[in-house]
Amino acid sequence: MSAAPGIHARLQLARADFVLDVDLQLPGDGVTALFGPSGCGKTTCLRAIAGLERARGAVHVNGDVWQDDARRTWVPTHRRALGYVFQEASLFAHLTVQRNIEYGWKRLPAAQRRVSLEHAVELLGLSALLARMPQLLSGGERQRVAIARALGASPRVLLMDEPLAALDAARKAEVLPYLERLQRELRIPMLYVTHSADEVARLATHLVLLRAGRVLAQGAPAALMARLDLPLATGDGAAALVHGRVQAWDAQDHLLTVGFAGGRLHVTTPHARAVGEEARLRVLARDVSLARSPPQATSVLNVLPACIVQIAPDAPGQVMVRLDAGGTALMARITVRSQRELGLAEGETVFAQVKGVALAD
Ligand SMILES: Nc1ncnc2c1ncn2[C@@H]1O[C@H](COP(=O)(O)OP(=O)(O)OP(=O)(O)O)[C@@H](O)[C@H]1O
Numbered sequence: 001m002s003a004a005p006g007i008h009a010r011l012q013l014a015r016a017d018f019v020l021d022v023d024l025q026l027p028g029d030g031v032t033a034l035f036g037p038s039g040c041g042k043t044t045c046l047r048a049i050a051g052l053e054r055a056r057g058a059v060h061v062n063g064d065v066w067q068d069d070a071r072r073t074w075v076p077t078h079r080r081a082l083g084y085v086f087q088e089a090s091l092f093a094h095l096t097v098q099r100n101i102e103y104g105w106k107r108l109p110a111a112q113r114r115v116s117l118e119h120a121v122e123l124l125g126l127s128a129l130l131a132r133m134p135q136l137l138s139g140g141e142r143q144r145v146a147i148a149r150a151l152g153a154s155p156r157v158l159l160m161d162e163p164l165a166a167l168d169a170a171r172k173a174e175v176l177p178y179l180e181r182l183q184r185e186l187r188i189p190m191l192y193v194t195h196s197a198d199e200v201a202r203l204a205t206h207l208v209l210l211r212a213g214r215v216l217a218q219g220a221p222a223a224l225m226a227r228l229d230l231p232l233a234t235g236d237g238a239a240a241l242v243h244g245r246v247q248a249w250d251a252q253d254h255l256l257t258v259g260f261a262g263g264r265l266h267v268t269t270p271h272a273r274a275v276g277e278e279a280r281l282r283v284l285a286r287d288v289s290l291a292r293s294p295p296q297a298t299s300v301l302n303v304l305p306a307c308i309v310q311i312a313p314d315a316p317g318q319v320m321v322r323l324d325a326g327g328t329a330l331m332a333r334i335t336v337r338s339q340r341e342l343g344l345a346e347g348e349t350v351f352a353q354v355k356g357v358a359l360a361d
Helices: 040-052 097-106 118-121 141-150 167-186 197-203 220-225 336-342
Strands: 006-013 018-026 031-034 055-060 063-066 081-085 159-163 188-196 206-211 215-221 239-250 256-259 263-268 278-286 287-291 301-315 320-325 326-337 349-354
Touching: 006 040, 018 040, 018 206, 018 215, 031 040, 031 063, 031 197, 040 055, 040 081, 040 159, 040 188, 081 141, 097 118, 097 141, 118 141, 118 167, 141 159, 167 197, 188 197, 197 220, 197 239, 197 278, 206 220, 215 220, 220 239, 239 263, 239 326, 256 278, 263 278, 263 301, 287 326, 287 336, 301 326, 320 336, 320 349, 326 336, 326 349
Parallel strands: 031 188, 031 206, 081 159, 159 188
Antiparallel strands: 006 018, 006 055, 055 063, 206 215, 239 256, 239 278, 256 263, 287 349, 301 320, 301 349, 320 326
16 A cells, blocks of 8 residues: 555454455545445444554555554554544543643644644634533533544544434534534544435535445545435435535525536525535435426426436335436436336436525535
8 A cells, every 4th residue: 555645444354243344545635424324334444444443454544654464563543643533422521621622632742733722622613611511511512522622632534433423403503514614724634424414415525335344335425426326326315416606696585596517506595605605505306306398487496407317216106317417417306107207218308397405515
């Protein structure tokens, strides 16, 4: 394996009824989501990268060699510059928020400190909570403290194991913007384990799909989400991810217009966004219907001409249709009857009516 930038992890490990065998070549920045069903080995991967689990193989992180069996190199976990955030924030109950955050930072030689405590506190919005004891924090606040504490160790990578899974929807919505901000401002690569397609759509810049201890597929989230042969593109949560830029904001109607290769989509949102800003949109396959001719006098604002690329069976009575709208993938989940009655087949042009679209970022 090379010492080049990027995260390379070749890991092999056998348990009684589970084998992990992966060769991960991940970007050295951004958020890599590890996604897959329960028991597929996501946590085991993170733990092996951290050195908490002894797998055979090698782990290189942006030039640092943490493990390389061929060279008999093994760096113990406490010497790996990493931050680990668990599902449940495991804060020290007898220490204030401030002391919790200082914990890793104080143990680090000054020359190795790349993230200041003030910056970590500011990034996670914790300045008003520094004197509190952990028992008096909400779940979302606790998780923000855990993340700030992980940053105190000036990590070369942040390993996040379902950091939002224990939180309710409101708390998730509270913590997510902090994760995005962290990513934008500190640019520390994150390996992010999740079960949630929402979190993948919102955060991930690279996606690894795991199944039964192996890599099923990896690549750009938008590309993998629209692959009908992969599990993300089945069922109710199947969605396309559309990358574009804000073209206009109509304050009166709270309507944002986002342009992308293939057209533009209007999305209602309470908050203004600046023209020119990047935007990610999530379009659920169940919110897209298809018509043979341009619909007239419809309440649907978004109608895009598109070409049918592929039709695959979905739930009983349903098919998933992959569309190409000028180079951007969309998906529509329609009934088998509609497909038959409209005579829809691969290679044909249709009009996609997008009934719902949401900002994913
Ligand atoms: N300490 C352990 N001892 C033995 N088997 C384990 C241990 N930890 C996990 N396993 C098994 O290893 C496999 C992979 O577990 P892992 O926790 O990595 O999966 P996961 O994808 O993270 O699952 P989840 O999404 O449920 O957290 C599972 O079959 C699990 O039962």
